[in-house]
Amino acid sequence: MRSDARRNREKLLDAARRLLAERGHEVSMEQIAAAAGVGLGTLYRNFDSKQAMLADVVRERYQTLIEFAGRCEQIDDAAEGLRAVFEGYLQIAEDDAVFRYAMLGEELDWHDVGEHKALFAGHVERIMRRGASAGVLRDDITFADFPMLVCGVLATMHYQPGPRPDWRRHLALTMRAIMP
Amino acid sequence: MRSDARRNREKLLDAARRLLAERGHEVSMEQIAAAAGVGLGTLYRNFDSKQAMLADVVRERYQTLIEFAGRCEQIDDAAEGLRAVFEGYLQIAEDDAVFRYAMLGEELDWHDVGEHKALFAGHVERIMRRGASAGVLRDDITFADFPMLVCGVLATMHYQPGPRPDWRRHLALTMRAIMP
DNA sequence: CCACAAGCGGAATAGCCATTCCGCTTCGTT
DNA sequence: AACGAAGCGGAATGGCTATTCCGCTTGTGG
Numbered sequence: 147m148r149s150d151a152r153r154n155r156e157k158l159l160d161a162a163r164r165l166l167a168e169r170g171h172e173v174s175m176e177q178i179a180a181a182a183g184v185g186l187g188t189l190y191r192n193f194d195s196k197q198a199m200l201a202d203v204v205r206e207r208y209q210t211l212i213e214f215a216g217r218c219e220q221i222d223d224a225a226e227g228l229r230a231v232f233e234g235y236l237q238i239a240e241d242d243a244v245f246r247y248a249m250l251g252e253e254l255d256w257h258d259v260g261e262h263k264a265l266f267a268g269h270v271e272r273i274m275r276r277g278a279s280a281g282v283l284r285d286d287i288t289f290a291d292f293p294m295l296v297c298g299v300l301a302t303m304h305y306q307p308g309p310r311p312d313w314r315r316h317l318a319l320t321m322r323a324i325m326p
Numbered sequence: 327m328r329s330d331a332r333r334n335r336e337k338l339l340d341a342a343r344r345l346l347a348e349r350g351h352e353v354s355m356e357q358i359a360a361a362a363g364v365g366l367g368t369l370y371r372n373f374d375s376k377q378a379m380l381a382d383v384v385r386e387r388y389q390t391l392i393e394f395a396g397r398c399e400q401i402d403d404a405a406e407g408l409r410a411v412f413e414g415y416l417q418i419a420e421d422d423a424v425f426r427y428a429m430l431g432e433e434l435d436w437h438d439v440g441e442h443k444a445l446f447a448g449h450v451e452r453i454m455r456r457g458a459s460a461g462v463l464r465d466d467i468t469f470a471d472f473p474m475l476v477c478g479v480l481a482t483m484h485y486q487p488g489p490r491p492d493w494r495r496h497l498a499l500t501m502r503a504i505m506p
Numbered sequence: 507c508c509a510c511a512a513g514c515g516g517a518a519t520a521g522c523c524a525t526t527c528c529g530c531t532t533c534g535t536t
Numbered sequence: 537a538a539c540g541a542a543g544c545g546g547a548a549t550g551g552c553t554a555t556t557c558c559g560c561t562t563g564t565g566g
């Protein structure tokens with residue numbers, strides 16, 4: 147790979163990460179290319195399509211999240227591990243609009259984000275099961291409820307216009323609802 | 327107004343209500359005109375723009391909701407009034423995609439839906455205050471939390487693909503979280 | 507039954523954006 | 537330094553959809 151090509155790829159990734167985090171999937175390809183200081187052709191040489199670019203960026207976020215969830219699983223206190231993994235997930239969501247979009251959006255063709263999703267889900271599932279065994283999670287709440295539990299906070303964060311309501315308070319409310 | 331024009335207006339309103347409830351704001355003007363069996367020109371003679379049409383339909387829904395909330399305010403049991411108004415709101419949301427969109431969507435130019443919104447909000451605010459006085463609502467929860475509380479269930483309903491999770495269960499969870 | 511205003515349909519217009527294409531430029535090798 | 541391949545920019549293309557426009561049709565009052 148030529149050195150200028152590698153440089154451009156980095157510039158594009160930086161621009162994509164930043165703009166997508168700030169403004170979500172609605173940024174146009176042209177804006178991303180401009181922010182990176184390259185032409186559209188170069189953008190398309192680096193990503194097969196817009197969807198593929200979004201998927202790349204979302205996959206990176208999931209990677210971070212998977213590592214974080216792994217650490218949460220090691221936390222001794224089952225209740226704290228549970229709280230931490232929810233909070234970490236939502237913190238990333240707060241920082242990244244395209245991640246929220248991926249979590250909330252209709253089933254687009256998220257390329258192979260599914261694999262990462264499954265890894266993360268595995269961690270969460272084990273953490274929740276451990277919580278149930280330890281008696282810090284109501285036993286009618288299972289991993290199947292995870293989307294429902296976070297979707298609420300996620301959506302409030304994503305959609306409430308104006309001054310964002312305090313999502314940590316919302317999370318606290320949710321945690322209270324699922325404790326015995 | 328000519329008789330055929332009145333007939334067409336009815337057909338258009340029916341089609342708009344039905345398609346918007348089923349498929350939300352993404353239906354095209356052409357699809358609505360076709361479903362009503364009229365041309366685009368006729369559609370635009372009845373609504374100034376797509377936004378205006380959406381606003382008309384959403385306003386109708388709010389009207390229903392306002393009457394319902396009024397009845398909830400009259401319910402003797404403060405806790406039941408509270409539960410009922412949340413449930414009624416969410417039931418309408420379940421039945422109408424464009425209403426969900428209006429509740430979740432970014433601040434579009436919702437024409438004068440704001441007035442209706444304010445009336446509904448007035449009812450809910452009084453119901454919540456009564457709940458707090460009666461001791462069936464935690465006193466750190468106020469009307470300002472209403473969007474947060476319903477947004478969660480709303481979003482889960484709107485976005486979870488595939489078999490809809492049971493929103494009544496989610497609501498029950500939320501109600502539990504806000505009770506003392 | 508007539509005249510004509512009110513209404514109608516749907517082709518044309520316009521803006522937006524993802525994606526493609528190709529003639530030009532730059533890198534790196536010899 | 538020179539050349540060919542790799543890479544580049546950005547104009548052109550294509551599809552989608554809201555909105556406008558205008559020549560044709562139809563309801564209705566006289």
